[in-house]
């Protein structure tokens with residue numbers, strides 16, 4: 082059994098006349114420890130798939146099993162508990178809390194986990210250290226560059242030591258040098274910590290860090306390629 | 313979980329100080345306005361009651377004549393006699409004291425000072441009936457009353473205008489062409505009602521006044537102190553029928569005397585001030601509601617503004633309840649804080665204003681609790697409902713929100 086199993090997943094947005102089918106029956110497996118890059122033209126359904134994988138959204142039909150758990154049968158709160166325990170998410174737009182220090186941003190998932198103050202602080206500082214931003218802990222997002230903000234977002238995603246990290250175009254808003262830093266970081270997390278990573282990207286250079294490349298087209302998985310260089 | 317929500321709510325308040333301040337301000341102003349208005353209104357009512365009770369709120373004043381603005385014709389009104397006073401004392405139930413008064417104007421002279429004033433000839437009952445206390449000296453003794461000795465108790469105005477720094481007790485005061493010995497001084501009372509400076513009088517035994525000053529046995533008025541357990545209007549009615557009988561008034565003949573009931577005036581005045589208080593409270597309640605609408609607006613706007621933030625929280629694993637609780641705690645904290653500051657502000661304002669206006673400060677627990685509860689309720693309601701809508705979104709929808 083794979084860590085992640087999508088079977089015949091469809092997603093329809095809206096209803097009636099304006100209904101739009103973004104996913105048309107996606108089958109997808111991701112194994113524990115894999116680093117998967119999801120590619121494809123814009124509008125192909127990559128983000129929709131990632132949101133379903135990240136338990137942020139639910140399929141219209143089809144099944145999603147995460148660690149064998151049928152996610153589509155869970156309640157909102159149960160999916161929140163899955164995210165809290167096993168998943169980390171990195172967005173293209175960073176999505177940090179404004180006017181809030183990097184440290185407090187990174188601490189946030191731990192607050193919801195009910196960790197005590199000391200544990201929270203230590204873990205948050207360790208995560209910031211891991212992304213190389215220890216000395217920026219007290220700065221708010223407005224005082225950080227895009228690359229630094231994305232690294233804070235990664236620290237926030239990994240502070241709970243998730244099993245899977247989802248990243249939707251994490252380098253989409255960054256220049257190539259910052260992008261490479263982010264990719265090195267993700268790649269290291271995958272190699273050293275064994276975190277399974279699924280990442281959407283448009284750029285072949287970034288996809289090259291992944292062991293597997295999945296190409297989307299018009300709401301379907303078009304092809305699945307094993308990265309020969311890494312394999 | 314509550315602890316978590318508390319921590320997060322405090323962080324949110326700290327992050328948005330301006331917004332938090334504005335939210336709180338609405339409540340502060342509303343609560344302070346309501347409590348201040350009502351407290352001052354209560355103080356004014358109490359002050360009116362106090363002034364009237366200084367007059368003697370269980371006191372009836374009986375005077376000859378048909379009363380204000382009536383019964384002009386038919387010569388001067390017939391005065392009362394000793395026997396009338398005795399009859400009231402003996403035959404009317406619920407009467408504590410009856411104090412007859414024979415009054416006349418005199419010029420009081422002490423050494424080089426002189427002063428025009430009124431002499432009230434009466435009995436010791438007068439002090440009891442009118443609630444007069446003495447600041448110095450004593451009231452009349454039994455023999456002084458019986459014999460109509462020329463002794464007097466002077467009002468505070470007389471003391472200050474004639475005696476200045478001299479101790480008046482024991483001094484000899486000249487009234488027109490008689491002299492009398494000062495045996496006591498009335499406590500200062502101040503103006504009670506228009507034109508009636510009760511401090512400007514000389515009180516003497518009634519027999520002395522009749523014999524030496526007025527030269528007749530006419531009683532110009534008498535005061536009746538009513539037992540507080542009795543209804544003044546019922547006592548007033550018994551006195552009326554007794555006096556009608558004694559003055560041989562039959563059938564539809566109008567009364568040729570009148571009875572002034574301080575209690576009635578007191579009730580009328582305090583119901584008037586209570587109406588004023590209610591009016592002020594209504595105005596103030598509007599300001600509390602406006603404050604509430606302010607909170608509602610800020611909460612609605614802030615939840616819309618923070619829908620993305622809610623999306624972030626949900627995405628990293630918060631459950632709906634936690635997000636909701638955070639907003640609720642934030643709203644409750646702000647409105648309770650506003651409520652408490654409002655109450656303290658009101659306390660400071662009312663203490664200040666009532667001392668400036670010379671009205672008593674009457675702390676009303678009920679209105680304080682009510683205003684506070686209203687503020688808290690507004691916070692809870694308007695913090696809760698917008699947040700619930702936002703927290704029920706799926707995280708992706710919330711994150712997309714612009």
Ligand SMILES: Nc1ncnc2c1ncn2[C@@H]1O[C@H](COP(=O)(O)OP(=O)(O)O)[C@@H](O)[C@H]1O
Nearest residue numbers: 094095101103122123124125126127128129130
């Ligand atoms: N919430 C939504 N409501 C309506 N249509 C949507 C919504 N989200 C995505 N879509 C549509 O679904 C299609 C797939 O979107 P998406 O998964 O974001 O594509 P990609 O990430 O591959 O660019 C797009 O055509 C998009 O317009």
Ligand SMILES: [Mg+2]
Nearest residue numbers: 127128129249
């Ligand atoms: Mg996308």
